[in-house]
Amino acid sequence: MSHPAPRTVGDASEAEVLELVFAALQGTSRAVVGPGDDAAVLAVPGERMVVTTDTLVHGPDFRLAWSSPHDLGVKSAAVNLADVAAMGARPTALFVALTLPDETPLAFVSEFAAGLREGCDILAPGCAVEGGDLTVSDTLTIAVTAVGVLEGRAPVLRSGARPGDVVAVTGELGAAARGLALLFDRFTDEDGAPVPVDADTLTAAERDDLAAQLRPQPPVALGVAAAEAGASAMMDVSDGLLLDAGRLARASGVTVALAGEWSDEALRGGEDHALLATFPPDAALPSGFRAVGRVEPRGEDSVTVAGLADAGPGGWDPYRDWDARRG
Amino acid sequence: MSHPAPRTVGDASEAEVLELVFAALQGTSRAVVGPGDDAAVLAVPGERMVVTTDTLVHGPDFRLAWSSPHDLGVKSAAVNLADVAAMGARPTALFVALTLPDETPLAFVSEFAAGLREGCDILAPGCAVEGGDLTVSDTLTIAVTAVGVLEGRAPVLRSGARPGDVVAVTGELGAAARGLALLFDRFTDEDGAPVPVDADTLTAAERDDLAAQLRPQPPVALGVAAAEAGASAMMDVSDGLLLDAGRLARASGVTVALAGEWSDEALRGGEDHALLATFPPDAALPSGFRAVGRVEPRGEDSVTVAGLADAGPGGWDPYRDWDARRG
Numbered sequence: 001m002s003h004p005a006p007r008t009v010g011d012a013s014e015a016e017v018l019e020l021v022f023a024a025l026q027g028t029s030r031a032v033v034g035p036g037d038d039a040a041v042l043a044v045p046g047e048r049m050v051v052t053t054d055t056l057v058h059g060p061d062f063r064l065a066w067s068s069p070h071d072l073g074v075k076s077a078a079v080n081l082a083d084v085a086a087m088g089a090r091p092t093a094l095f096v097a098l099t100l101p102d103e104t105p106l107a108f109v110s111e112f113a114a115g116l117r118e119g120c121d122i123l124a125p126g127c128a129v130e131g132g133d134l135t136v137s138d139t140l141t142i143a144v145t146a147v148g149v150l151e152g153r154a155p156v157l158r159s160g161a162r163p164g165d166v167v168a169v170t171g172e173l174g175a176a177a178r179g180l181a182l183l184f185d186r187f188t189d190e191d192g193a194p195v196p197v198d199a200d201t202l203t204a205a206e207r208d209d210l211a212a213q214l215r216p217q218p219p220v221a222l223g224v225a226a227a228e229a230g231a232s233a234m235m236d237v238s239d240g241l242l243l244d245a246g247r248l249a250r251a252s253g254v255t256v257a258l259a260g261e262w263s264d265e266a267l268r269g270g271e272d273h274a275l276l277a278t279f280p281p282d283a284a285l286p287s288g289f290r291a292v293g294r295v296e297p298r299g300e301d302s303v304t305v306a307g308l309a310d311a312g313p314g315g316w317d318p319y320r321d322w323d324a325r326r327g
Numbered sequence: 328m329s330h331p332a333p334r335t336v337g338d339a340s341e342a343e344v345l346e347l348v349f350a351a352l353q354g355t356s357r358a359v360v361g362p363g364d365d366a367a368v369l370a371v372p373g374e375r376m377v378v379t380t381d382t383l384v385h386g387p388d389f390r391l392a393w394s395s396p397h398d399l400g401v402k403s404a405a406v407n408l409a410d411v412a413a414m415g416a417r418p419t420a421l422f423v424a425l426t427l428p429d430e431t432p433l434a435f436v437s438e439f440a441a442g443l444r445e446g447c448d449i450l451a452p453g454c455a456v457e458g459g460d461l462t463v464s465d466t467l468t469i470a471v472t473a474v475g476v477l478e479g480r481a482p483v484l485r486s487g488a489r490p491g492d493v494v495a496v497t498g499e500l501g502a503a504a505r506g507l508a509l510l511f512d513r514f515t516d517e518d519g520a521p522v523p524v525d526a527d528t529l530t531a532a533e534r535d536d537l538a539a540q541l542r543p544q545p546p547v548a549l550g551v552a553a554a555e556a557g558a559s560a561m562m563d564v565s566d567g568l569l570l571d572a573g574r575l576a577r578a579s580g581v582t583v584a585l586a587g588e589w590s591d592e593a594l595r596g597g598e599d600h601a602l603l604a605t606f607p608p609d610a611a612l613p614s615g616f617r618a619v620g621r622v623e624p625r626g627e628d629s630v631t632v633a634g635l636a637d638a639g640p641g642g643w644d645p646y647r648d649w650d651a652r653r654g
Contacts, residue, residue: 032375033482036578038413038563039379039475041482044371048359051378051457052366053472055424057464086365097382097424097470130378133470137384143424143460143470145380148366155360155368236365251364 009109009136010102017100017109017134024113028120028128031093040130042093046152051145052083058140065194066183069108071214072142073115074122078216079238080146081124082273085223086236088156089148093130094120096144099137112142123220153227161233161252161278167293168285170226170275171219172212173241173262177269179213182206218273225286226277234277240268242303244276249302252278258293258305267305336436336463337429344427344436344461351440355447355455358420367457369420373479378472379410385467392521393510394541396435399469400442401449401542406565407473408451409543409600412550413563415483416475420457421447423471426464439469450547480554483604488560488579492605494620495612497553498546499539500568500589504596506540509533545600552613553604561604567595569630571603576629579605585620585632594632 009017022035033041042049056062056076067075077094084091096116100109113129120127127146161167187197199207218236226234233252237244241262249256256278278295279285301309336344349362360368369376383389383403394402404421411418423443427436440456447454454473488494514524526534545563553561560579564571568589576583583605605622606612628636 033484037482037484037486038410038561039377039416039473041414041477042376042378044374044376047371047374049369049371049376050366051369051420051422051472051474053422053424053458053460053470055426055460055462055470057426057462059465060463083365087368089366093378095378095380095472097380097472099382099384099466099468099470131380133380133382135382135384135468136387137466137468138386139426139464139466139468141426141464141466141468141470143380143382143426143468145378145422145424145472146366147378150368155364157360157364159364234365 006105006107008102009100009104009106012106014134017106020106020109021113024110025117025129028117029130030126030128031130035131040093042130042147044149046150048150050084050087050089050148050150050155052080053143053145054080054083055141055143063194065196066187067214069111070115073112074119074215076142076144077116077119078123078218079273080144081127081220082218082236084146084148085218085220086234086275087148088153088223088227088231088234089150090224091124091127091146091148091220093127093147094144096129096132096142098132099135099139099141101138101140102136104140123217156227156231156234158233158235158248158251161248161254161295163254163295163297164281165232165278165295166281166285166291167256167258167295168277168279168289168291169237170222170289171272173237173272173274174265174269175209175212176216176271177265179209182210183213213271216271216273219275219288222275222286222288226275226289229279229286230283231277231279234275237272237274237276239270241276242267246302248276253298255296255299255301256293256303257296258303260292260306262305333432333434335429336427336431336433339433341461344433347433347437348440351437352444352456355444356457357453357455358457362458367420369457369474371476373477375477377411377414377416377475377477377482379407380470380472381407381410382468382470390521392523393514396438397442398541400439401446403469403471404443404446405450405543405545406600407471408454408547409545409563411473411475412545412547413561413602414475415480415550415554415558415561416477417551418451418454418473418475418547420454420474421471423456423459423469425459426462426466426468428465428467429463431467450544483554483558483561485560485562485575485578488575488581488605488622490581490622490624491608492559492622493608493612493618494583494585494605494622495616495618496601496603497549497616498599498601500564500599500601501592501596502536502539503543503598504592506536509537510540540598543598543600546602546615549602549613549615553602553616556606556613557610558604558606561602564599564601564603566597568603569594573629575603580625582623582626582628583620583630584623585630587619587633589632
């Protein structure tokens, strides 16, 4: 018996592919004008909005052998929602520019859209895909732009940390990097090419690490909570705590002094999408944040760990690090 | 004598590539918070904004043999600004997700950013690139998201045309398609691969057609003018007048009756980025719009041309048409 080949994007018209997307997203739009006109129209209570964009590219950023289409939808939503949260904003809309090779199965489109929907539902209820664009390309690329509203709050920038502030984080640190290492170490063939994950061979902890890499669930709702609790500075930790804390420290003209012991993955791993924030000493940390250090006047180093400067590469550079690991 | 190879994106760190972008865009930001934090913060007077996204992919959408990096910057801005204009909004910000092959010369990045800047300056003064993302990819892809503000005006949708309204257009129709035909007919080698344009071999009219294809200058400012003049419906004409007028007619539940004679390129060519609008019979058309027909009660066809239904393919389907022309 032979199976008929699954229908692909190349077999279908643009209208047909779009219909699959709309079907998966049906009923989610909360915009004044949702998908279907030249542009979406969004309400912006408080007259200030935040906008951010982040791209996932097949090869450097994900492999279809490892990520299901649904995983990719969740991750595409999550990484962008985390950036909106890091400003203290509430995400309201995603715009998704999807470039698909002709040989992409039509089922990919439906499952990817369902993942986007689930990512929004879980991480930022009320946020939905309100527009996008479909294009043919040899490389599967997912460029998402996320929009959020400040509702009268001031944005929480990287530059507001002051000496004496408490440094706090929420979300997992290091798990996504452990998950990535697991994929490269255990789910590649002798030529280094990715092979499908066999979850039965994994411990529960390894499965968690893999989920943090493939289907991250950043603490999006805690962005608004931090802003309301008076956070003085905040950012998304996506290139390793060390590198990102250094960015916050330089933007604020301070030193971030991290206390305690840290794993190498937590300090240098990428793609955590945790939130790093600073709070005035008298602020009550929102539930979910844990204190990890103190803001000090700017010293010789932008970041210290248990009182010591940290040597060596500071974290994740997507150009350098992924290039070195290309299959 | 040997020339040193030009430095490429693959030779540089992400920070270095970003610096080139920032240098080219310096001084343009008008945002509350511009590039450099987790997200930009934009002011939205009137509490309603429009957002649209459009992608250009190397191969299907442009060829580096034909388009200079500067051309690509202008075009990436223009096609998105036109969609903002078509809602009656004033563009305020672009977000650019750029995926670059390692072998891309660093000069490409600077010249492309300068083109984005010029596109904004010429077409939508006050609009600037307020954020973006750089990623490595085997395929050069430019995904732009454009944001605009309505400043208290109602958005002009596709669905508002009423019988008796005047149908009007502004901008060129057909020139971009003629420019594209010129490229395929005259600037390809025997295998159909693109070769650089020799402008000396072109007439002035041909150079204009080529510019309409490579560096379009849609009538962005006329979007707000049309909204202020009371336009009942409006849209960007990017897939040919026939197909796009049909979309407006179906959204509005009317028939669009186009008068006069039309070239095949004007009716069916893609990428014009003209504006098609309808105005109540007593409205004064804004300077730059020309009346081209009348809105009628919904008849058998969504669009008629000089009283006749138009047979044959209705316009540009980016999946179908570009696939057929792939080199």
